[in-house]
Amino acid sequence: MNCINFVVPMNPCPCGYYPDRNRCRCTQTQVKKYLSRVSGPILDRMDLCVELQPVDVVSFGGKRGEKSAAIRERVLGARERQMWRFAGTAYRFNADIDPADIERYCELGKRERACMEGLCRSLQLSARACHRVLKVARTVADLAGKERIEEEHLMEAAFYRPAQEYWI
Ligand SMILES: [Zn+2]
Structure with a gap:
C-alpha cells in the first residue's frame, strides 16, 4: 500500500473571491462549473x-496559536x-x-x-x-x-x- 501525500490548493471560483460577493463577479453557473471539475469521487479520496479565509496582514506576527516546536x-x-x-x-x-x-x-x-x-x-x-x-x-x-x-x-x-x- 502506498501513502501518497499531496496538497492541492484550489480557488473556489475562476476569480478566486467566491463566496465574497463584493469582490467575486462570477455567476453561480460559472462557480458550479468550476467546482465540478473536481468530482465527488476525487474529493472522497x-x-x-x-x-482558508484571506489572512489579515495585521494578524501576522501575533502571539496567538501554538508554537511550532510544540506542534x-x-x-x-x-x-x-x-x-x-x-x-x-x-x-x-x-x-x-x-x-x-x-x-x-x-x-x-x-x-x-x-x-x-x-x-x-x-x-x-x-x-x-x-x-x-x-x-x-x-x-x-x-x-x-x-x-x-x-x-x-x-x-x-x-x-x-x-x-x-x-x-x-
Ligand atoms: Zn469569482
Missing part, C-alpha cells in the same frame, strides 16, 4: 479539506503511536488502513459509534468518506495523545470534509 512534539508523538500500533504489519500510518481493518484500528465506543452514525447520516457521507473520517479521527486522537477515539475527534475529522455549500 482527499483526507483533509480545509477552507512538532505532538506530531512526533502521534507518529510514534502509529509506529507502535502498526508494528509487525504492512501499515505505517493511519491513512494506510484498509477498509477491512478499520474496525480493528479505529474502534469506537458506544457513544462514539452513535456520533459517527449521526455524522455519516447528516453529512451524507459515502462509505469511503466515512472511512476517511475515521482514519483522520484516529490521527486527531493520536495528536491529542489519546488511546481511544472520542466524539470531539470524530467531529474535528468530519470538519475536514469539503464544504457542502460548494459541492453539493
